[in-house]
Amino acid sequence: MPVERVTPTLDALERRGDAIRMGRGLWVLRDFERLVERGDFVGPSEFNERFSRETGVALGTYSGPITFRSNEELPVHRWWPYVQGYSAEFVAGELDRSEVGRGTTVLDPFAGSGTTLVEARRAGGRAWGTELLAPAVLAARVKTDFELPPAELGRTAGRVLARARARAPGAPPFLRETARQFTPAALAELTRLRDALPPVGSPAADAVRLAFGRILIPSSRLHRSPCLGYRRGSEPSGVAPFAAFEAAVTEMAADLATLRASRRNWGPPATVDRRDARRGGWPSESVDLAVTSPPYVNGMDYVMNYKVDLAWLGDVRSYAELAALRRAEVACDNLPRAETAPYLATEGAPDPWLGEILPRIRENVHRKGTYRRDDVHAVVHRYFADLVPVLVEVRRALRPGGRFVLVVGDSLLAGTYVPGDLLLARLGARAGLEIESVEVARRRRSGQRRSFELRESVVTLTKPRGGGRRRPFPRSGAAPKSSLPVHGNP
Numbered sequence: 001m002p003v004e005r006v007t008p009t010l011d012a013l014e015r016r017g018d019a020i021r022m023g024r025g026l027w028v029l030r031d032f033e034r035l036v037e038r039g040d041f042v043g044p045s046e047f048n049e050r051f052s053r054e055t056g057v058a059l060g061t062y063s064g065p066i067t068f069r070s071n072e073e074l075p076v077h078r079w080w081p082y083v084q085g086y087s088a089e090f091v092a093g094e095l096d097r098s099e100v101g102r103g104t105t106v107l108d109p110f111a112g113s114g115t116t117l118v119e120a121r122r123a124g125g126r127a128w129g130t131e132l133l134a135p136a137v138l139a140a141r142v143k144t145d146f147e148l149p150p151a152e153l154g155r156t157a158g159r160v161l162a163r164a165r166a167r168a169p170g171a172p173p174f175l176r177e178t179a180r181q182f183t184p185a186a187l188a189e190l191t192r193l194r195d196a197l198p199p200v201g202s203p204a205a206d207a208v209r210l211a212f213g214r215i216l217i218p219s220s221r222l223h224r225s226p227c228l229g230y231r232r233g234s235e236p237s238g239v240a241p242f243a244a245f246e247a248a249v250t251e252m253a254a255d256l257a258t259l260r261a262s263r264r265n266w267g268p269p270a271t272v273d274r275r276d277a278r279r280g281g282w283p284s285e286s287v288d289l290a291v292t293s294p295p296y297v298n299g300m301d302y303v304m305n306y307k308v309d310l311a312w313l314g315d316v317r318s319y320a321e322l323a324a325l326r327r328a329e330v331a332c333d334n335l336p337r338a339e340t341a342p343y344l345a346t347e348g349a350p351d352p353w354l355g356e357i358l359p360r361i362r363e364n365v366h367r368k369g370t371y372r373r374d375d376v377h378a379v380v381h382r383y384f385a386d387l388v389p390v391l392v393e394v395r396r397a398l399r400p401g402g403r404f405v406l407v408v409g410d411s412l413l414a415g416t417y418v419p420g421d422l423l424l425a426r427l428g429a430r431a432g433l434e435i436e437s438v439e440v441a442r443r444r445r446s447g448q449r450r451s452f453e454l455r456e457s458v459v460t461l462t463k464p465r466g467g468g469r470r471r472p473f474p475r476s477g478a479a480p481k482s483s484l485p486v487h488g489n490p
């Protein structure tokens with residue numbers, strides 16, 4: 001629809017009572033509300049009950065902070081506020097429960113900003129992560145480089161600022177909206193700072209790049225809440241870049257100094273690979289504990305949300321490169337149709353529950369005829385197909401008795417409930433892991449229907465001791481004999 005028709009159309013839909021405004025920029029067709037009330041709607045309680053019956057595991061409760069918010073005041077974790085991250089306290093609890101210390105190895109296949117890796121190293125373990133989003137990789141690497149002398153960071157940052165002050169403004173990055181995203185004054189300071197950064201490679205150079213990356217959104221007209229969007233006209237238009245850069249570096253140097261007090265406990269330097277977790281490849285039986293939070297079903301488009309950081313840090317240089325990165329990330333709602341085309345068939349999904357859920361999504365989208373895309377079920381299908389090889393590979397990498405702990409949410413899509421947490425637990429069982437527990441950690445609201453309560457859960461899977469695979473679901477006969485299909489055309 002041409003842009004100029006969008007607002008009048010939304011207004012007309014709202015006047016007729018066919019659409020409800022949920023918040024700024026978010027509208028929901030009223031029929032999706034009604035879909036949830038349909039007689040054939042299968043909700044959380046039905047799935048919970050079936051899950052307990054089939055696996056023998058009843059849902060429990062995890063208490064304690066789970067979101068990244070609690071990290072915002074914590075030394076080191078606060079260096080790169082990652083809305084999609086989880087709490088350091090949660091990770092520390094898991095490390096404790098699995099007795100991580102010297103000589104143990106902790107893996108995070110979707111390492112994000114490195115919350116797991118920082119805590120694992122602090123606890124004395126060997127920390128290992130894979131992550132695709134370059135700014136997150138940078139954050140994880142810098143945050144786990146505890147050895148960087150604070151004075152060296154201060155000197156490097158001082159030289160950057162001196163060079164930046166002496167230079168003329170440079171060219172903006174390739175993003176079309178840059179001039180709208182920043183005031184001319186902020187743009188001038190940011191391009192001068194960027195062009196004054198030292199070449200990548202040394203720990204101090206990486207740390208000042210992170211400090212620069214961190215100030216991009218605060219000094220723009222944008223915010224992440226959690227998606228990237230413009231601030232309201234009334235909100236302040238951002239902090240001054242030179243001052244913000246200086247403040248970021250001062251905080252980092254102070255945290256590095258504090259960290260030194262515990263240096264005798266640190267594990268060996270962490271490894272953070274910029275790599276597709278779906279490819280696995282971690283050595284067999286080398287990992288004692290894996291803790292992670294994968295993207296959520298049909299959730300965040302990380303590439304769109306971090307395009308400003310990716311472009312300014314020089315990690316991507318064109319829209320084609322942004323698109324290529326999106327194709328490598330676990331499936332989200334913005335994948336091009338060519339990527340979801342092999343997943344249009346609902347047969348061959350990696351779990352029988354998906355055999356019920358995918359056709360329901362397809363039917364509801366068809367019934368409405370106006371959903372954002374008509375292949376949502378294929379996005380969901382591809383999402384789970386993307387995670388299967390990670391489950392299989394982490395199982396191979398774990399030592400017998402080792403745990404794989406995942407924080408993941410459920411979803412409501414096109415009026416269809418998708419129990420992402422229970423599905424991942426089931427897929428883990430099919431991959432040869434045992435379901436130890438599923439604990440609900442937090443309630444959250446559905447974007448499609450505010451009154452519908454979604455959740456975020458901690459799923460704990462264990463690699464059985466004593467080799468051989470067990471039947472995935474001891475209490476029901478529904479388990480297939482063959483192992484799972486790995487990533488690729490289903």
Ligand SMILES: C[S@@+](CC[C@H](N)C(=O)[O-])C[C@H]1O[C@@H](n2cnc3c(N)ncnc32)[C@H](O)[C@@H]1O
Pocket residue numbers: 082084085086087109110111112113114115116130131132133136275276277278292293294295302328329330
């Ligand atoms: C929920 S976030 C993890 C946040 C992390 N727990 C933290 O505290 O910072 C999920 C991460 O998975 C990454 N990701 C998505 N697809 C990936 C893939 N195929 N390989 C590696 N990482 C991927 C995203 O870039 C994102 O950073």
